[in-house]
Amino acid sequence: AAAGALGRAGWRLWRGRAVVRCQHCPPLRALQASAVLRRVSDEHKKEPLTSSSQQHFDSHPTGHQPDQEPQGPHPSYTGHGGQESEDYESEEQLQHRILTAALEFVPEHGWTAEAIAEGAKTLGLSVAAAGMFHSDGSELILHFVSECNSKLSELLEQEQKLVQLGEAEKKPTDEFLRDAVEARLRMLIPYIEKWPQALSVLLLPRNIPSSLSLLTSMIDDIWHYAGDQSTDFNWYTRRAVLTGIYNTTELVMLQDSSPDFEDTWRFLENRVADAMSMSNTASQVQSTGEAVVQGLMGAAVTVSN
Amino acid sequence: CRCRALLRRPAGAPQALRGMAAGPDMHFGFETVTEEERREKIYQVFESVAKKYDVMNDSMTLGIHRVWKDILINRMNPTPGTLLLDVAGGTGDIAFRFINYVRSVRQQQLQRKLKHNQNLSWQEIFESYQEGNSNSLGDSQVVVCDINREMLKVGKQKAQHLGYSEGLSWVLGNAEELPFDDDNFDVYTIAFGIRNVTRIDLALQEAYRVLKPGGRFLCLEFSHVSNPVLSSLYDLYSFQVIPVLGEIIAGDWKSYQYLVESIRQFPPQEELKAMIEDAGFFKVDYENLNFGIVAIHSGFKL
Numbered sequence: 233a234a235a236g237a238l239g240r241a242g243w244r245l246w247r248g249r250a251v252v253r254c255q256h257c258p259p260l261r262a263l264q265a266s267a268v269l270r271r272v273s274d275e276h277k278k279e280p281l282t283s284s285s286q287q288h289f290d291s292h293p294t295g296h297q298p299d300q301e302p303q304g305p306h307p308s309y310t311g312h313g314g315q316e317s318e319d320y321e322s323e324e325q326l327q328h329r330i331l332t333a334a335l336e337f338v339p340e341h342g343w344t345a346e347a348i349a350e351g352a353k354t355l356g357l358s359v360a361a362a363g364m365f366h367s368d369g370s371e372l373i374l375h376f377v378s379e380c381n382s383k384l385s386e387l388l389e390q391e392q393k394l395v396q397l398g399e400a401e402k403k404p405t406d407e408f409l410r411d412a413v414e415a416r417l418r419m420l421i422p423y424i425e426k427w428p429q430a431l432s433v434l435l436l437p438r439n440i441p442s443s444l445s446l447l448t449s450m451i452d453d454i455w456h457y458a459g460d461q462s463t464d465f466n467w468y469t470r471r472a473v474l475t476g477i478y479n480t481t482e483l484v485m486l487q488d489s490s491p492d493f494e495d496t497w498r499f500l501e502n503r504v505a506d507a508m509s510m511s512n513t514a515s516q517v518q519s520t521g522e523a524v525v526q527g528l529m530g531a532a533v534t535v536s537n
Numbered sequence: 538c539r540c541r542a543l544l545r546r547p548a549g550a551p552q553a554l555r556g557m558a559a560g561p562d563m564h565f566g567f568e569t570v571t572e573e574e575r576r577e578k579i580y581q582v583f584e585s586v587a588k589k590y591d592v593m594n595d596s597m598t599l600g601i602h603r604v605w606k607d608i609l610i611n612r613m614n615p616t617p618g619t620l621l622l623d624v625a626g627g628t629g630d631i632a633f634r635f636i637n638y639v640r641s642v643r644q645q646q647l648q649r650k651l652k653h654n655q656n657l658s659w660q661e662i663f664e665s666y667q668e669g670n671s672n673s674l675g676d677s678q679v680v681v682c683d684i685n686r687e688m689l690k691v692g693k694q695k696a697q698h699l700g701y702s703e704g705l706s707w708v709l710g711n712a713e714e715l716p717f718d719d720d721n722f723d724v725y726t727i728a729f730g731i732r733n734v735t736r737i738d739l740a741l742q743e744a745y746r747v748l749k750p751g752g753r754f755l756c757l758e759f760s761h762v763s764n765p766v767l768s769s770l771y772d773l774y775s776f777q778v779i780p781v782l783g784e785i786i787a788g789d790w791k792s793y794q795y796l797v798e799s800i801r802q803f804p805p806q807e808e809l810k811a812m813i814e815d816a817g818f819f820k821v822d823y824e825n826l827n828f829g830i831v832a833i834h835s836g837f838k839l
Contacts, residue, residue: 323819323820323839326839345616346616346646349616352751355751356750356751357749357750358724358750358753359615359618359751360613360615360619360723360724360749360752360753360837361752361753361837362614362616363612363613363753364837
């Protein structure tokens with residue numbers, strides 16, 4: 233049985249770039265009317281998600297699932313009926329649903345297996361389904377972060393469309409960055425009390441590859457929509473700077489008790505301004521340096537004459 | 538499906554199956570016997586070892602079986618409110634551990650609630666007590682099911698002796714034909730029992746049937762050691778030491794000879810995994826403990 237081939241928990245959610253990974257499902261599995269993996273409705277037929285060589289969290293697309301034919305209707309324990317088993321949901325999609333449902337219980341139970349168990353309950357599953365995930369809640373947190381990142385990307389995409397259609401003004405870079413980071417951080421507000429716990433879990437060695445890749449892809453997205461087209465070393469400095477801004481602002485936010493986190497946004501504004509002026513300073517230093525060199529050359533020529 | 542038709546049979550299955558033909562040849566340890574004979578012999582084995590079961594477990598495994606069972610419950614990580622079915626649970630080891638675990642998780646939950654409530658008025662706190670939140674097990678329950686009356690008797694006595702009363706039920710039943718309804722339990726465990734089931738596939742199908750959607754199947758069982766050095770040491774210990782211990786401590790050489798032989802006859806990890814998948818479980822995986830001497834298989838009814 234190739235069930236082992238199904239879904240390795242990895243987290244590269246790179247929107248839009250998807251290659252169908254061909255999983256091979258043992259024919260028998262789909263035929264036994266699975267109790268829960270339900271017939272996927274149209275809402276689930278998103279663009280197939282990809283896997284780059286390595287990690288790929290989300291489901292393999294539904295259309296790809298069993299193309300083997302069911303041997304006619306067979307008794308199903310849950311009465312899902314012996315319909316054509318073309319579009320059953322995969323395990324990963326089910327896990328996705330459970331994690332999404334679990335988010336609502338996080339403020340009360342924290343990022344734990346208990347929250348996942350409660351989430352499973354709301355979907356009509358047994359609480360034991362939480363056993364599918366790690367007991368420290370890593371998958372829940374990573375799921376949340378990747379969901380937030382996708383939401384941010386959608387937001388930025390829509391804004392860009394508006395600008396292209398001429399319905400909105402193109403923002404200057406610093407304002408753009410500020411708004412993007414603020415929008416992303418605001419998504420943490422409902423979970424802000426338990427967020428420190430989440431951060432510590434994200435820093436566990438086991439989770440660092442995934443959390444780091446999610447962070448870098450988010451920062452990259454923001455710069456992409458900010459219109460960054462650099463192909464030189466600037467690419468790295470820009471991302472490093474923004475990562476620094478994001479992380480520090482996040483930490484400030486955790487300790488902020490001002491109404492609607494005003495202090496945090498002011499901090500963010502200052503940091504972005506610093507970053508902008510730093511880049512100005514850098515180019516000023518460069519041109520000053522050039523001017524000084526030219527002056528010296530001129531003086532040398534004069535003296536030699 | 539056969540299992541469905543036999544749903545309402547009363548427990549105490551060995552008698553019911555006598556009417557069937559003797560059945561195909563099966564193994565009983567290294568002997569070959571018919572299906573029916575095998576069931577009877579196994580019943581007799583456990584009938585005779587029941588009283589000394591726990592003592593023998595401790596001496597054979599040098600107490601490590603306790604750790605294995607602890608690890609099983611730890612992997613299960615049950616939340617309060619879980620309904621557990623422990624099949625072949627005989628003397629109740631898994632059931633008691635489950636109750637302890639759930640009790641301590643519940644304590645932590647209640648403490649956290651209390652901390653949360655620290656800024657309520659004393660009146661509100663008092664009212665929250667009335668809500669009956671002080672249920673120490675959080676509505677968790679465990680049903681211990683075993684085919685052997687003697688083992689259940691020993692289990693009940695142990696429970697009384699150790700002071701376990703709430704959340705525990707004892708049922709006589711056959712793993713191949715469970716006397717329970719569909720979609721009932723959150724977790725199904727079978728610790729060191731599936732080896733003694735004559736038709737493993739039936740037991741797995743029954744497990745699938747009685748679990749709720751999303752429910753978990755957990756199996757703790759002796760398995761295959763792949764490391765050759767360890768394997769030869771293990772064989773030496775099994776065949777030379779264990780039956781002797783059986784004779785000295787329990788006065789029963791043959792039962793323990795059967796035990797070690799049955800371990801060798803049992804399918805190895807990958808094969809058992811395939812059988813579990815065949816029964817319909819998803820996300821089937823196994824974890825070796827002690828290099829494969831024991832393995833925990835887990836699957837979900839999805």
